[in-house]
Amino acid sequence: MGEFELISRHFAACGVKRSDTAIGVGDDGAVLQVRDGYDLVVTTDTMVVGTHFFPDDNPRALGHKLVAVNVSDLAAMGAEPAWLSLALTLPAVDEPWVAAFAAGLHETAEYYNCQLIGGDTTRGPLSLTMIAKGIVPRGKALTRSGAKVGDYIYVTGTLGDAALGLKLCQGLHEVSKKHQTHILQRFHYPSARVALGQALRNIASSAMDLSDGLYGDIQHILKRSAVGASIDVARLPLSQALKDSCDNATAMQLALSGGEDYELLFTVPEARRGSLDVLLSPYGVPVSCIGRITGVAGKLELKQGEQLFNYQHRGFSHFV
Amino acid sequence: MGEFELISRHFAACGVKRSDTAIGVGDDGAVLQVRDGYDLVVTTDTMVVGTHFFPDDNPRALGHKLVAVNVSDLAAMGAEPAWLSLALTLPAVDEPWVAAFAAGLHETAEYYNCQLIGGDTTRGPLSLTMIAKGIVPRGKALTRSGAKVGDYIYVTGTLGDAALGLKLCQGLHEVSKKHQTHILQRFHYPSARVALGQALRNIASSAMDLSDGLYGDIQHILKRSAVGASIDVARLPLSQALKDSCDNATAMQLALSGGEDYELLFTVPEARRGSLDVLLSPYGVPVSCIGRITGVAGKLELKQGEQLFNYQHRGFSHFV
Known part of the structure; x- marks a missing residue:
């Protein structure tokens, strides 16, 4: 088992388990049970070193922030946060960094009752992409397009x-x-x-x-x-x-x-x-x-x- | 409007429109109508320059491959491909490269009847992350865990x-x-x-x-x-x-x-x-x-x- 696989498992083993997650980490994809009568809301945010954060930023805070900024987009749509996917690109395997980043991510995911359901770990310049998914009663999502004169x-x-x-x-x-x-x-x-x-x-x-x-x-x-x-x-x-x-x-x-x-x-x-x-x-x-x-x-x-x-x-x- | 916003719009303006996409690109998140009685299948794949492809690889082929490898994971789960999100990190704005990459992406997404419903465009070392979403009748997803002796x-x-x-x-x-x-x-x-x-x-x-x-x-x-x-x-x-x-x-x-x-x-x-x-x-x-x-x-x-x-x-x- 390679270093990167170990790291993937570190993310997979912990955190929230939701009853509406049929399959989480470990298969070709995750299988999610979106409640009948609900819409799915999907958001994506990338944080790149040198553009969005400093190389020596506290990794626990980065893990927190990555979850929070994605969940904030779900909040803005009136959605209930449910699932997170993580695409993590690392230049090398720095285990203390990864452990702290994962801890920040998991504690914040738990706060918002979100399950990490998969992603991809690759080698390359440090970059963090999260995809958050939430649910909202059908047709009830809040959007940017409904403002009316006088509001x-x-x-x-x-x-x-x-x-x-x-x-x-x-x-x-x-x-x-x-x-x-x-x-x-x-x-x-x-x-x-x-x-x-x-x-x-x-x-x-x-x-x-x-x-x-x-x-x-x-x-x-x-x-x-x-x-x-x-x-x-x-x-x-x-x-x-x-x-x-x-x-x-x-x-x-x-x-x-x-x-x-x-x-x-x-x-x-x-x-x-x-x-x-x-x-x-x-x-x-x-x-x-x-x-x-x-x-x-x-x-x-x-x-x-x-x-x-x-x-x-x-x-x-x-x-x- | 910045260069990066122009590029995002280049991706947003074209491609498949699905009737089960309530909101695509342009809001805090996308809103998707997962059919009642169906599960959602989600896969993530990242391609990083120097790890998964060469810097001078044909961008049209990269756009194709990014879609195909993600859709292949959906196929392996028995799912019907439906939606794609793209997290694109670019070192600089090279418009011919982006146009060719987008063309490859769109033509392949169209082939599989997938709508690009959002993502994030950021500045940094070249990296391509795609999140593909498909649907499968509830409980019918193919997994890695069902093989039995004698199969x-x-x-x-x-x-x-x-x-x-x-x-x-x-x-x-x-x-x-x-x-x-x-x-x-x-x-x-x-x-x-x-x-x-x-x-x-x-x-x-x-x-x-x-x-x-x-x-x-x-x-x-x-x-x-x-x-x-x-x-x-x-x-x-x-x-x-x-x-x-x-x-x-x-x-x-x-x-x-x-x-x-x-x-x-x-x-x-x-x-x-x-x-x-x-x-x-x-x-x-x-x-x-x-x-x-x-x-x-x-x-x-x-x-x-x-x-x-x-x-x-x-x-x-x-x-x-």
Whole structure:
């Protein structure tokens, strides 16, 4: 048995076993029992060394993040996460690294009740691809294409923390000792808003997760829904840690154009807005109304209270 | 819009559209309608430059092969191929390369009636990961674990041609002009035995596809089924091209331990053997009985007629 086969088995032997997995690791493919009356939701995310993470990043955090960013896409569709496949390419077999990466992956997969059902382990430059699969009642998936003029725009949690965490790791920004743990946690160990995503199935008219920053990401909803948006930057939810660490312009830059928040962005029609607070309160995740959908297709207008807000958007890149 | 987004759209815009795809490319994830009463089958294969292919390999053939090797795993499970996801990592944007790769991918996906439903495009060392999804009537997937003592062992097509093709490309073996096209075709443009795999659903007791060579691959069936096997090497199906190009020892080496055949290996109980020829004849793919399953768990015995066949197995590696 080769080193790579040993490693594959290391991934295969542990973790969640789901009763709707007929066959997991070990055959030509996995066999999954998608519940009758449900649709399957599939997402794919690749993380490449030098592009998405540093060579010396903590492998346990990488294992966590790979699962969380994929599950976040499922959450944004209102799906219940179920299965994960892993395509792992390694330059050499570094067992402590693999063990830590697998531990991070398994503990996060367990948190979201996902079973690792297969994949491929190959030799080559370090690259991590995950395919997450979830289920959603037929026709109930949340999409980017349902926003209507007049809908209210919401985000979960706070924005910009993870981007500040990246700057902190790069030595480009200082953060007081008091806030460092929170900021680094947000960058290395993002949470996927899974329960909240499912709760939004009958409320939101559109939804997506924020991976590249609000300013760039919302354009996908505007395009797919053929609408515009007006956002009040004074209402952007900022953590105390972010506010204490940055001047106002930097905080706005991070909240609008920083990536890796993995919060949900969603729209809610006027008629369903009243029940929102009550329906979402059990989930313990704050949601903030930040603006409204407009009829000017493709146009994103930023305001600060009643004033137009002048803003120079720079696209998010992990290593810039 | 960035170069990479342009490329993603190039993949998204073309190809098969299936009626059971609720949402394809363009949202946080794809939404797929798995037919009620069916199981989902998922397979993953990665091809990395320098490990699985040469940097100057024809990109159209790579696009074909990536689809075919994934679909071959679905065929081995008796599944009907339906959907493909692609995780594509590129060092830079070489548009002619991408266009040719996409063309190969799309034409092969169309042949197998598969829709490309998403993925991820990232910057990094060239690496191609595909996730193929198919459907099979509930509980009818063919696995590696059902072989029973006394079952007859079969393979489809001929063995060793692709491995000879690799040697030809590497300049390690000569092939007469008359046979070159066939041998190179078998290496660069493998076929997945999709229709045959589905026809085997109610006949075969176990099945898998041959990717690393018969000698190594059959061990997976022996292990998962807790049985042994006796194979008569005189019955291995060899193409005229292989027989004309190699001495007997080399032909045996390529047929037993050469990789990338993508033929099906399957076992059939005595009671169902009679109907096999009739049931499989419409598919136009020859099948050969090469041996029987024995009770000595994990033991593979090679014979040549009545004699024991002495054989030194060397594991298949693409670049050795």
